[in-house]
Amino acid sequence: MSWRIDVAVQTPAHSALGDVLSYASGVRVTPGALVRVPLGRREVLGVAWAAHQEDAGPAAVELKPIGAVLDALAPLDEAWRDLVAFAARYYQRSLGEIALAALPPQLRDLSAVQLARRLKRKRSDSPPGGVSPCAVALSxxxxxxxxxxxxxxxxxxxxxxxxxxxxxxxxxxxxxxxxxxxxxxxxxxxxxxxxxxxxxxxxxxxxxxxxxxxxxxxxxxxxxxxxxxxxxxxxxxxxxxxxxxxxxxxxxxxxxxxxxxxxxxxxxxxxxxxxxxxxxxxxxxxxxxxxxxxxxxxxxxxxxxxxxxxxxxxxxxxxxxxxPSRIGTGALPRVRLVDMNLQPPKTVLSAALLDAIGQRIARGEQSMVFLNRRGYAPVLACADCGWKSECPHCSAYRVFHKIDRTLRCHHCGFTERVPRACPECGNLDIAPVGRGTERLEEHLGELFAAVRRPDGSAVRIARIDADSTRKQGALESQLAAVHSGEVDVLVGTQMIAKGHDFRRITLVAAINPDGALFSGDFRAPERLFSLLMQSAGRAGRDAAYVSAQGATAEMWIQTHHPQHPLFVALKRHDYPAFAQGELEDRAAAGMPPFAFQALLRADARTQEVAQAFLGAANAAADALAGSDQVTRYPAVPLAIQRVANVERAQMLLESASRAVLQRVLAGWQPLLHELRRTPEGKGVIRWLVDVDPHSI
CATH class of the missing domain: 3.40.50.300 (P-loop containing nucleotide triphosphate hydrolases)
Incomplete structure (x- = not known):
C-alpha cells in the first residue's frame, strides 16, 4: 500500500502546472502538514493538500517521493486551507502561490530538524498576559x-x-x-x-x-x-x-x-x-x-x-x-476653502493661511501642511530648449531631490546626479517646475525665518515622507518629536494624514488637492475625499488642549474649484451626502459597486506586442460560456505605459454578475496559457488578471 500526496508548491508564474503536484509517500501525510519535496533540481517547501491511498501496480505512475514532513509543527487547519483555496480561485492565481506567500519566508528554508529545534527553544510555560482594567469612560x-x-x-x-x-x-x-x-x-x-x-x-x-x-x-x-x-x-x-x-x-x-x-x-x-x-x-x-x-x-x-x-x-x-461625534467636548475642525482663483499668480500659500499658521506658532500650537508629492520638484526643465527630466526607462519624469542633488524616477528607481547644465543645449539655467514636500519645507522655512516660538527660539519645521523616513527608526524619532511639541509645522505626504493621534495640532492645510477631481480613474474623488477627511481629523483631537489654548481647530483647503460638490460636502463633514452623490453617479454609469470588474494586463517590450496579445485574448473569450454577459473593452496603454523599459497595456472586463464574471475568468485561464505559445504571445513578458481592481 502506498499514498499519493497532493502538495501545493510555489510553481513558476504562468507555468500552467496546475494547483497541486503529486508525490509518493509510504505513510499517510495529514492534509495541512508542511512538507519538503523535490521540484526540478531543488527541494522546496510545500503544503500537503490531500492524501489518496493507492495500490501499487504496473499502471501506476512513478512519482517522486516526499523528502520530509515537518511534523514538529501542527498542520494548517481546514479553515486556513479553505481561505487559501478561495483566494486562489477568486483572484485567478495558483493554489501554491497563495499558500506559500502566506507563510513566513524563513520557514521555507528550515529543515524538519531545524524547525523542531526552533520550536523547542520557543516553548514557554509562562501564562499569557492578563487584561488590564479599562479606565477610559465610554461615550x-x-x-x-x-x-x-x-x-x-x-x-x-x-x-x-x-x-x-x-x-x-x-x-x-x-x-x-x-x-x-x-x-x-x-x-x-x-x-x-x-x-x-x-x-x-x-x-x-x-x-x-x-x-x-x-x-x-x-x-x-x-x-x-x-x-x-x-x-x-x-x-x-x-x-x-x-x-x-x-x-x-x-x-x-x-x-x-x-x-x-x-x-x-x-x-x-x-x-x-x-x-x-x-x-x-x-x-x-x-x-x-x-x-x-x-x-x-x-x-x-x-x-x-x-x-x-x-x-x-x-x-x-x-x-x-x-x-458621528468626537469623544468629550471636542468638535470636528472647521473647514475653510481658499479660492486660489482670487490669489496672485504663482501663489503657493495664501496670505490668510500663512497668517493662521503664524498665529499657531505664536501660541505654541502645531500646524500640519499636507502635499501628496514628495521630492523637491516633480520636474527639472530648461526654458531655452524645452528639455525636461524624463526617465530614459519610463514614460514619466524623474523627480528633482534637492537634498542629495539627484534626479530620481519614482517608478523604476533610476537615479542620476543633477546635471550642471541642460543636457540638450548646455544652458546653465535649468530650473525646478512644480513643488514637492522638500521644496514646500524649504519655502516655509524661508517664510517663517524671522518668527519666534513663545520661548524665543527659532521655528522648527519637519518633513515626514518616504524619503525622510528611509533610515531605520527615522519615522519613530520624527513622530516622537511631533508628539513632544518640538515641531511647529509638520510637512508631509499622505503618511501623516491618517491614523496618527497628534494632540497639539490645531490647523491642517491641504495645498494642491485639485488634480484628483478630474482624474480618469472613477475612484479618484472617493480617495481624495477620504484623504482630506482623514487629514482634517488630525486637527483638534485633544479637546482639553484646544479649549485651554482658546483655539479653534481648522482645516484649510486651497483649491481652484471651491464650489465642487466634493468640497461642499467636506466643508460640512458630510460623508453620507458625498457617498450618496457618488453612488448615484456610479449606478447611472453601471460602475462598482453596481457592477463587477477585472483587468487583464500584459507587459511586453513593445506596446504593439502587448496590445496584440490582449486583442487575441479578447477574441478567444468569445467562445466562453457567459461571455455575452461580460463587456470587454478595447485594450489601451496604462496611464504610465512604460516602466523599466517594459510596455504595459490593459483590457477592462465588466459584468452585472460577479458569478458570471468569475466563470468567464476561470474558463479564460487555459486559453491565456495557450496564447503564450502562439505568435501573439511570444513577445509577452508576463500577463496577469486583476479582479476588483482599485485603479484603472
Missing amino acids: AEQTEALSRFEAEAGPFLLFGSTGSGKTEVYLRAVAALLAREPQAQALVMVPEINLTPQLEARFKERFGADSVVSLHSGMTNPQRLASWLAAHSGAARIVLGTRMAVFASMPALRLIVVDEEHDPSYKQQEGARYSARDLAVWRGRRESAKVILGSATPSLESWHQSRPAAGDDAGGRYVRLSM
Missing part, C-alpha cells in the same frame, strides 16, 4: 455600538468620525471576547506599517506583551517567523498586522477588525492582487468570527453594503454602527 455612542456588536451577527461597518473613539471600541470588543473565551484569538488589521507600533503599544498596555504579536513586511524574517508561530500555536491571543496578516494561521480566530477599511493599501498591487479587507469578511463568515470594518470615510462598496432596508430594497449585508 453613549461607543456604548451603543458595543451593545449592538455583542447582540447582532454582523459583519459590522463602524462608521465613526475621526476622534470618535473607534480604537477603544476595538479594544473593548477584544477584551470582552478574551474574557468570554479563554482560548479565543483576535486579528486586528491596519493599512500602513507606520501605524502598527502605536496601536501595538495600546494593545500591549491593555492585554500584556505576551498576548500580542505583530505581522508586517517591515519586520525581519526571524521576527515574522516568531510571530507566525505564536499565532499558529495559539500562544498569541491577538495578532496586529497589515494586509498579509489576513492569511495568518489562527486556529481559534473569533474576531477580525479591519481599521481604516477604506484604505487602498489593503489591496495587494503585486503578484496575487487580493483585497485583504474582502478576504477578512469571507474568512469571518467561514470561521464564524465576527468582523468589524472601521472608518470615518468607508469605501463606497462597504457603505453600499451597510445601507438600511428601504421599500423594495432589502438593504445591505453589513450592519452599520454610527459614531
